Amino acid sequence: MCASRGSFEELYQKNYSIVHSYIRRVLQKDDFETEELTQQVFLEACQKWDEIKEHPDLTGFLMAVANNRVKKWFDEKNQA
Numbered sequence: 001m002c003a004s005r006g007s008f009e010e011l012y013q014k015n016y017s018i019v020h021s022y023i024r025r026v027l028q029k030d031d032f033e034t035e036e037l038t039q040q041v042f043l044e045a046c047q048k049w050d051e052i053k054e055h056p057d058l059t060g061f062l063m064a065v066a067n068n069r070v071k072k073w074f075d076e077k078n079q080a
Contacts, residue, residue, distance in 0.1 A: 008049055012042055015059055019066050026070050037073060041065045 020038045024030050027037075044065050045052060055061050 007053060008046060011045070011058055011062075015062050016042070018059065019062050022063065022066055023070060027073070033073065037066070037069045040069050 016038070019041050020034065023037050023041075024034045027034055041062055045058075045062060052058065052061055
């Protein structure tokens with residue numbers, strides 16, 4: 001998991017605020033759910049690091065994961 005730790009940390013530092021802001025804007029919240037979904041995005045990226053580290057658009061990858069996580073959150077919320 002995150003074998004090339006330095007590169008992942010750089011990705012995290014560069015993109016955390018972008019991902020967090022997107023999720024906060026879509027959820028219209030700045031609370032636990034926003035932070036939790038943001039961390040899930042980076043956890044998935046970390047778990048898939050060997051597959052994605054050469055991806056030509058890592059920010060785009062993170063945003064796609066964020067979008068999928070937000071959709072899943074809304075689906076689960078609407079089923080409750």
